[in-house]
Amino acid sequence: MGAPGRVFVRGWPTLGGVATLILLRHARSAANGSGTLAGRAEGVGLDDTGVAQAAGLGGRLDGVPVSSVVVSPLRRCRETVASWVSGLGLEPVVDERLAEVDYGEWTGRKIGELTEEPLWRVVQQHPSAAVFPGGEGLAQVQARAVAAVREHDRRVSEEFGPHAVWVACSHGDVIKSVLADALGLHLDGFQRIVVDPCSVSVVRYTETRPFVVKVNDTGGDVSGLLPPKEEQQPSSDAVVGGSAGAVRGG
Structure with missing residues (x-):
């Protein structure tokens, strides 16, 4: 009681005094469907399944009063929100800090091949120590993504009020790192979190702690996404x- x-x-x-953040992973991409690590490769868009997922986004979020949308600069994120955001009459804010992990030399390679790399075990069991050859480390990814999310959350709260809702469309590992931070998990535990294509997760930040309201929701019930x-x-x-x-x- x-x-x-x-x-x-x-x-x-x-x-x-805080906004409601909806973390949206981009819909399924052509790389997702082919088992390839897309990373920051140019021109990776949605496959047919992803196009259908993106088309259903408006219906899933109907009734949610979204005030701002922030997106990764990569094509698959921009394609995911394009039609829906246009219908809302909003202009997406592009933030490089929400971009996919820079996987460096792993970019474009098959996941099946990467499982044979010695670094794969580190990524799975000790991701805070993982630094991709020619790319960035997962600890760097978490630091930039969390900083971006908290900065935009303050902006939205100040601009639209404490009951505003905003969306950040990003990538699987990026969203998992933000959720791990919100859950108070060490980054080494972030592989326990599942974030499927076109799923939504919800976080509300307060003065003392974040509250995680939803994780990896792919359904149509929006009640948990609504602000208080x-x-x-x-x-x-x-x-x-x-x-x-x-x-x-x-």
């Missing part, structure tokens, strides 16, 4: 004793 005046909705504490109602009181406290579901009041 919450403290007097505290309101809980759908299993997570109502929070104020304006009359709800701000709190950085977590629910003690577990969730009571969609309960209002103490």
Whole structure:
């Protein structure tokens, strides 16, 4: 049971003074379908499955009052949000810090081949120490992505108010690194998180901690993506004793 005046909705504490972040992975790309590590290779767009996923994005997010959309500069992310964002009348903000991992010499190679590389075991078991030959390290990726997300979250909150919703469209490993940070996981645990193509994950940052509301959601229920109602009181406290579901009041 919450403290007097505290309101809980759908299993997570109502929070104020912060926006709601929807982390959207791009829809399935041609590289995803062929088992190739696309990285930052030019010209990698969506395959037929990805095009269908992107076309359904508007329906999935219908009713979610999105105020801002930030995207990776890579084609597959821009294609994922293009039609949906146009329908919202928004201009996407491109941020290089949300770009795919720079896999360096691994870029464009088959995943099946990469599993034979000695570095593969490091990527799987000790990713915080993984630095791709000629590319960047996963710890660098997390640092830039988390910095970008928190900066945009503050911007959206200041510009559109504490109940705003915004979307960041990025890549699997980038989103996993942001979620690991939000969950308080060491980066070495980020391989335990699954982020499928065109999935959404939801994070709300507060003064003391982030709250992870959804992870890897590919369905159509948007209720968990909606911001708290304006009359709800701000709190950085977590629910003690577990969730009571969609309960209002103490």
